Amino acid sequence: MKTKFIGVAAFLVGSIMSFQSFATPETDFDAYVQGLKQEAKEKGISESTINSAFKNVQFKPKAVVADNNQPEKKLTLDEYIPRAVPKWKIQQAKRLYHEYFDDLKRIGDAYGVQPRFIVALWGVESNFGRFTGNYNVVEALSTLAFDGRREALFRKQTMAALQIIDEGHISADNMKGSWAGAMGQAQFMPTSFLHYAADGNGDGKKDIWTTKEDVFASTANYLKTEGWDDKYTWGRQIHVPAGINPELQGRDEEKGKYLQEWSKIGITSLDGSPLPVLKEDIKAWLIMPDDEIGRSYLVYNNYNVLMHWNRSYYFAIAVSTLADRIVQD
Numbered sequence: 460m461k462t463k464f465i466g467v468a469a470f471l472v473g474s475i476m477s478f479q480s481f482a483t484p485e486t487d488f489d490a491y492v493q494g495l496k497q498e499a500k501e502k503g504i505s506e507s508t509i510n511s512a513f514k515n516v517q518f519k520p521k522a523v524v525a526d527n528n529q530p531e532k533k534l535t536l537d538e539y540i541p542r543a544v545p546k547w548k549i550q551q552a553k554r555l556y557h558e559y560f561d562d563l564k565r566i567g568d569a570y571g572v573q574p575r576f577i578v579a580l581w582g583v584e585s586n587f588g589r590f591t592g593n594y595n596v597v598e599a600l601s602t603l604a605f606d607g608r609r610e611a612l613f614r615k616q617t618m619a620a621l622q623i624i625d626e627g628h629i630s631a632d633n634m635k636g637s638w639a640g641a642m643g644q645a646q647f648m649p650t651s652f653l654h655y656a657a658d659g660n661g662d663g664k665k666d667i668w669t670t671k672e673d674v675f676a677s678t679a680n681y682l683k684t685e686g687w688d689d690k691y692t693w694g695r696q697i698h699v700p701a702g703i704n705p706e707l708q709g710r711d712e713e714k715g716k717y718l719q720e721w722s723k724i725g726i727t728s729l730d731g732s733p734l735p736v737l738k739e740d741i742k743a744w745l746i747m748p749d750d751e752i753g754r755s756y757l758v759y760n761n762y763n764v765l766m767h768w769n770r771s772y773y774f775a776i777a778v779s780t781l782a783d784r785i786v787q788d
Contacts, residue, residue, distance in 0.1 A: 488518040491605045495617060504621045511631040512597045512621055519602040522594065525638040526603055536754045536773065543583065543777035549784045552582050556785050562672050566659055570679035571689045576761075577678045579782035581644060583774065588644035591668065592637035596620050596649070600640040616640050619649030628656070628665050635668070643667035644674040645681075655681040685764045691741060693765065693779040694758030697734070699751070700725035708745045710763060715742045721757060748772040 492513055499509050534542070556563065556578045563574035578587075585591050597620050604613035620640065624631050636642035640649060645667045647656065656665035659676030666673045703725070707714065716724075717740040726745070728734060734757075743757040756762075756776070765775040 488602070488605050492516060492601060495601055495604070495614070498614075499618060499621050502618060502622075504618075504625050508621060508625040508631070512624055512634075513601075514631070516595070516598045516601055518605065519594070519598055519638075522599045522602045522638040523606045526606070526608065534773075535749050536776065537749075539773050540777060540780055543773070544781045544784065548582055548586070549781065551587060552578050552781055552785050555581075555587055559671060559675070562659070563675055566672070566675045566679050567689075570676070570683040572679040572682045572687050573689050573692075573782070575782045575785040576682065576687075576693075576778070577675050578785060579778045580678050580768070581674060582781055583778050584646040585644045588671070588674070591635065591643055591646070592641065593635055594638050594640075596634045596636045596640050596642055597624075597631065599636070599638055600649070603639070613640070616649045619653055623649055623652055628652075629668060633668065644671070645677050647677065647681075651681070652677075655684060681768065682764055685767045687761055687764050691759050691761055693762045693775075693782070694743065694756050696729045697721075697755055697757050698727045698729055698731060699745070699747070699755045703751070705747075705751070708747050710744045710746065710758070710766070715744050717742055718757070721745070726757065746772060748776070 496509050496513060500506070556575060559578075560574065563577055566572075567574040567577060581587055597617060600613050600617040600620055604610050604617055606613075620634065623629065624634060634642065637646065641647065642649065642652065643666075645656075647667060652665070652667065655677055656667060657673065657676035657680040658665050659672030659674070660670060662670075664670070664673070665677065667677050707724070718734045718737065719740055721743060722734045726734065741759055743759055744763075745755065746758055747753065747755045754776075758775075762775055762779065765778055766772075769775065
């Protein structure tokens with residue numbers, strides 16, 4: 460009987476604790492937001508921006524769940540690429556490439572970035588502006604900062620989002636993005652917006668939500684700033700000899716070799732033909748994202764720039780694949 464009573468008591472205590480942990484986040488969140496407001500004020504954000512940005516802001520559990528959710532199954536590149544770059548997306552990319560070519564060429568020439576890579580990033584990031592997220596960016600970022608798992612990161616992003624509003628690029632109500640705060644058709648985080656967003660149509664604003672010229676210019680500015688060189692492409696899929704030393708792969712600076720050095724190791728083009736002999740040899744890195752059993756690539760520095768944008772081998776290969784398919788018959 461005593462054991463049963465203790466069990467019931469423990470159950471009641473546990474229930475109360477569970478209820479408290481469920482019930483208090485909103486109250487604690489409100490207090491946390493007051494701290495964000497104070498920090499923003501100290502950083503020189505105007506009172507009107509602070510009031511509009513935090514008006515009706517609430518704790519968003521879905522953003523926290525998404526931040527903690529990790530895919531259980533890792534796809535291989537052979538599985539991932541057809542999903543990330545399906546035939547219908549290639550067809551749309553080709554159509555939009557030609558539809559907006561005049562603006563793309565003007566912006567590409569100004570920044571030194573091939574237009575096909577601008578379109579490819581546009582397509583992979585937001586399906587050409589169709590899927591940009593419908594979260595209130597300040598609300599999502601405040602929630603993730605409050606959650607605490609990566610507080611410093613998301614608190615910094617929250618302050619950057621407020622600065623963007625304060626500078627007049629977009630209103631608080633219209634600043635929409637993903638659960639993580641990635642914004643607009645380019646899916647820039649707020650700090651990336653402040654560093655790389657560009658005015659592509661000369662209207663004095665940097666609008667990556669609705670103005671395609673600004674999306675194109677911001678994308679091109681990011682790539683150029685991070686070291687893009689339009690004299691070269693991104694890399695190539697290749698064939699590696701059986702038993703190749705796995706220590707050769709990787710993007711560390713010391714692992715880069717010129718194409719003819721890779722040829723001497725036994726690496727060939729995918730169809731077995733020799734690697735091209737260029738007038739000016741180019742440095743490349745061997746990557747095998749799925750190890751020896753999967754696809755292998757020699758990638759150039761432009762690929763490394765794409766990895767600055769998103770530190771995923773799969774993402775960078777998807778963008779590169781789509782860019783290639785845009786100009787292929």
